[in-house]
Amino acid sequence: MKSLFKSKPKTPADLVRRTRELLIYANGECTSSREDKRVEKMAELSTLMKDLKTILYGNGESEPVPEACAQLTQEFFRVDTLRPLIICLPKLSLDSRTDAAQVVANLQRQQVHSRLIASEYLEANKDLLDLMIPGYENPDLALHYGAMVRECIRHQSVARYVLESDHMKKFFHYIKLPNFEIASDASVTFKELMTRHKSTVAEFLTKNYNWFFPEYNSTLLGSDNYVTKRQGIKLLGDMLLDRSNSAVMMRYVCSKENLRILMILLRDPSNCISIEAFHVFKLFVANQNKPPEIVSILVANRNKLLRFFVDFKMDKENEQFEADKAQVVKQIEALEQIAAPEQIVVSEQITAPEQIAAPEPRDQE
Template sequence: MTGCLWPCVSGTNAKTAGSGGLFRSKPRSPTELVRHMGELLRFLSEHPEPCGGKLDSKREQKMEDLSRAIRETKFTLYGNGDAEPIAEACTQLTKEFFKENILRLIIVNLPHMDLETQKDVTQVIANLQRQKVDSRIIASDYLEVNQDLLDILVCGYDNTDIAIHYSSMLRDCIRHQVAARYVLSSQHMRKFFDYIQFPDFNLASDAFKTFKELLTRHKSTAAEFFNNNYDWFFPEFNSKLLQSSNYIIRRQSIQLLGDILLERLNSSVMVRYVSSKENLIVLMNLLREQSKAIQIEAFRVFKLFTANQNKPREIVSVLLTNKSKILRFLKDFTIEKEDRLLESDKEQVSMDILAMEL
């Protein structure tokens, strides 16, 4: 396309073109824009907010300039109502952004930005995580050597004022396997069990969304995590999520457990999980829930216990002890919409139970 994303500004409207002179004769190139943004961010890093709420007019002006620069960056990457983004400009901006270490400066300064600028930042970062330069996504290379930024983003959940914005940026970062692997291998994974139980529903839901993304997006990396961390992860998953007093947490977690165990790459973990008497008891209690949604997801996992061809003796003992209750449950377990697969699975589980003997 022939249109330019940075329209020429002249006359009395020139002052809206950004800082660095009231009457800029032409807009900044992507390289100039990124460098200008870097200068503003470095100034803000070196001049923290005054204590006691005192107004620093120079700092305030720099913040306004930064908001405009970030908004202009967003228009470059996404386009606006008058023009589509220009590929060459996006590539140039992306290269300069990571070369100038702007991601680090933005993450550090994000808590001091106003809400609208924070929203613009998350959109800019989301776009840059996907931009390719010479057929490579350079954001992945950048994160590989700046992994401490992932620590900052995860710990953002501890600050409710910026948690949603940091978590959004974190999920965009863990689109890259190198970033997801780092978080999965860190101590941060233990924190998610607490984040998911935040009293603030929006924060708790957001934390679960990130947690699920980490455990399901990169399947080979997740499988490695489950194998290496089985002994602490699944007991925590059972006690804090599947046995939570919060209905939403229980429902989301039993669905996630089913997704994990039914993933082909997690077959060894699945066999280990369904060979545990403690896990079986947790699942049988979930089958007793009044919620049909939880019952359906719990049954999806429960049938893995009965289908296991090498059931430990203690698993068989529990199933036989509860044989009549299980068969009665299966008989009464129906859903409003006819589901042939569910009926077939119920029949198979019944046959497995009836064929069991110690």
């Protein structure tokens, strides 16, 4: 007889609705509730987070059921569960935060009747990014919010919103945070923003060139932190070499200030950084429409550059690198002075443009 009164298994939609109820409870007056009641409800919420994750990811023994995933996705966004979840994240246990971040990440990719429901929802609720991105300032929540943000910016409209917001300037601060894990996570998100949606990024760089690249050069390429500098010069090369950014690249390689920075990076003690710097430096040399001041700098430093490239090698033999280097050397040798030489003084410091440090030959690491 007892089996006759067993409760009916909850559907994915039922689980979502109950999760939302508990999230609203947790975000409301739960602190004034009896302690035992609050603990009980938060424990139930943790269980529900695991249940939602299991539906979306499977449990190790069985694969996710597409119909169940579709039901969960549709109900999750229909009843607006993401907003209370983001707000409630600080009140969840560490394990529940991780589960929540994984659920949100998975939902960004779920299609219902060939539609990305998450993209449509976020298109109408872009302000949720204003709640998530500042999470980088909270050491306990930064990695969870960061994981969510990266998945949300898979949608082009969301990425455009972030790129056009004041959050972009804050990323330069997040990348410099003393906590290595958080700074690294912010760097990954920043790279995703700057590389995923080509046309949107090109539009952003064109409109924001005047503040973006000086900030980039100063914060990333001028950093004393090896990881920050290496990631910065690698990402710069990726951006400038992307065909979508060809107009921005031409503007960048016509700048005497930018050339100054790249020539200093060529001399970096780290072979990895100097190699990445070379991939950007060669764009200055390859430019068929070099401004007179760029030609002047290269000609004035021609002998030092040519001596430097004699011993400039990758740690492992690379035919493409050697071919690029040979072409750079050939073009530098063929340069003719078209303006009064701008003598460049060797200096360890990044100072005025007239004090660009030409690379000197050095032993390889």
